[in-house]
Amino acid sequence: MPDPLSADRVALLSAVLAAPPDDAPRLVLADWLDENGEPDLAEFVRVQCELARLPGPAVALECRAVLRPRGRDGPAYQAIVPLGGRPAPEVGDLVTLVPVDAVGPPIRDLVLTDVARHPWAGRRAAPDAEVEVTAVPADLAATRERRDELARRERDLFLGLRVGPVRAGGDGYAVGLPADGQPATSRRAACRAFLP
Numbered sequence: 001m002p003d004p005l006s007a008d009r010v011a012l013l014s015a016v017l018a019a020p021p022d023d024a025p026r027l028v029l030a031d032w033l034d035e036n037g038e039p040d041l042a043e044f045v046r047v048q049c050e051l052a053r054l055p056g057p058a059v060a061l062e063c064r065a066v067l068r069p070r071g072r073d074g075p076a077y078q079a080i081v082p083l084g085g086r087p088a089p090e091v092g093d094l095v096t097l098v099p100v101d102a103v104g105p106p107i108r109d110l111v112l113t114d115v116a117r118h119p120w121a122g123r124r125a126a127p128d129a130e131v132e133v134t135a136v137p138a139d140l141a142a143t144r145e146r147r148d149e150l151a152r153r154e155r156d157l158f159l160g161l162r163v164g165p166v167r168a169g170g171d172g173y174a175v176g177l178p179a180d181g182q183p184a185t186s187r188r189a190a191c192r193a194f195l196p
Contacts, residue, residue: 055143060095077136088131090112095110
């Protein structure tokens with residue numbers, strides 16, 4: 001049985017906790033766990049890293065003037081998104097466009113391909129700052145299948161590990177599964193330590 005409080009393990013765990021959104025320290029920890037006789041715990045860490053990298057559920061963007069731009073190859077949508085003090089979305093974000101001043105249902109599972117400051121946003125008479133977005137449908141079938149597969153593997157590994165909350169370095173940490181519907185990034189940031 002490996003020493004749960006070895007200096008190497010505590011140092012690697014500290015590196016993980018010092019950079020919650022960064023997978024690199026977690027993957028180094030997983031390699032160390034493999035080399036020190038804990039392959040299931042190493043796989044658990046790797047599975048959680050991969051789950052956290054998969055795109056999460058689409059973020060709803062309330063927008064106006066949703067239209068299909070001319071001269072584009074394939075289906076695409078453009079919309080004006082009032083920011084109302086929120087940060088602008090970014091290229092690559094998975095979104096659902098929710099028209100607020102037009103007839104029609106939300107347009108789901110789109111990936112943003114362009115985000116540009118709207119020409120009217122800098123004028124005094126303009127309402128809240130706005131951006132113009134262009135989005136195309138995202139093919140999420142393979143992503144959904146992979147997420148389901150990884151979530152099953154994560155649960156199986158967790159149940160086999162038989163671990164619970166621990167204390168290390170004066171702080172409490174836990175190995176556990178996120179609640180259903182919890183954002184994928186929480187798999188990295190919350191309740192993730194790897195001491196048996």
